[in-house]
Amino acid sequence: MRKILLLLALLPSLALAQLSPPPYNPANVKITGGTAAFSGTVSTTGNVNVQGNVSSTSNTQPASPTNSGVALNATPNIADVQMFDSTRAANDRTAEWIFFNGAAALRFANDAHSAVLVPFSVTGGQGSGITGITSNSGAGSWTHTGNMAVSGALIAGSGTLNVYSPAGVAVTTPHVVTGTVTLAAGTGTATFTGNAVFSNTTSYVCTATNTSTNSAVRATNASASSVTFNSGTGADVIAFQCIGN
Numbered sequence: 300m301r302k303i304l305l306l307l308a309l310l311p312s313l314a315l316a317q318l319s320p321p322p323y324n325p326a327n328v329k330i331t332g333g334t335a336a337f338s339g340t341v342s343t344t345g346n347v348n349v350q351g352n353v354s355s356t357s358n359t360q361p362a363s364p365t366n367s368g369v370a371l372n373a374t375p376n377i378a379d380v381q382m383f384d385s386t387r388a389a390n391d392r393t394a395e396w397i398f399f400n401g402a403a404a405l406r407f408a409n410d411a412h413s414a415v416l417v418p419f420s421v422t423g424g425q426g427s428g429i430t431g432i433t434s435n436s437g438a439g440s441w442t443h444t445g446n447m448a449v450s451g452a453l454i455a456g457s458g459t460l461n462v463y464s465p466a467g468v469a470v471t472t473p474h475v476v477t478g479t480v481t482l483a484a485g486t487g488t489a490t491f492t493g494n495a496v497f498s499n500t501t502s503y504v505c506t507a508t509n510t511s512t513n514s515a516v517r518a519t520n521a522s523a524s525s526v527t528f529n530s531g532t533g534a535d536v537i538a539f540q541c542i543g544n
Contacts, residue, residue: 367384
């Protein structure tokens with residue numbers, strides 16, 4: 300009789316045990332379609348494989364131009380890491396690192412992702428080596444430490460040449476103008492236009508050489524856009540170089 304009474308007392312507990320779900324095991328979780336949200340931390344000692352996007356945000360919504368965060372996505376020929384900052388202005392909220400068609404690139408996209416700006420792109424790879432780097436740094440400085448080898452012309456625009464006074468004071472946005480002038484009766488003038496024009500008459504200095512004779516040459520800054528040369532009395536050719544800002 301006691302055994303029967305004990306069994307009857309245990310029946311509710313046994314029933315609940317039968318109804319309780321098994322312990323949560325990430326290895327047994329499979330989500331097909333739809334959206335699953337977890338309010339806690341999901342930990343696993345194995346791999347997590349996802350067909351679709353993976354987002355990291357401050358909420359449970361996908362990362363997007365209007366929801367700051369990071370999204371990982373891929374197709375058979377694209378690997379993409381998209382970064383969103385919803386606090387910025389429209390069409391200026393998306394940046395991404397993308398590997399596509401053999402090039403790894405940093406890009407900035409509009410909200411619709413229909414237009415992109417590529418400031419940095421590297422083509423090639425481990426197998427063939429880097430075959431090309433495209434950079435559009437825009438405004439600002441670019442500092443490089445070490446040797447730089449260039450195959451072809453290295454074109455330096457205004458503001459990229461370091462010029463100093465004897466006291467070591469840097470000249471702001473300097474540039475160099477070179478050329479030749481053919482004298483008439485020992486006198487000639489070089490006229491500067493466009494980016495060659497200096498700030499004022501005293502912001503640059505010129506040196507010159509008479510390539511026709513051994514006569515000395517005198518260079519006189521006439522204005523910010525012209526310099527006069529005097530040498531001998533004939534039609535000598537003068538080579539000159541002017542530097543300043």
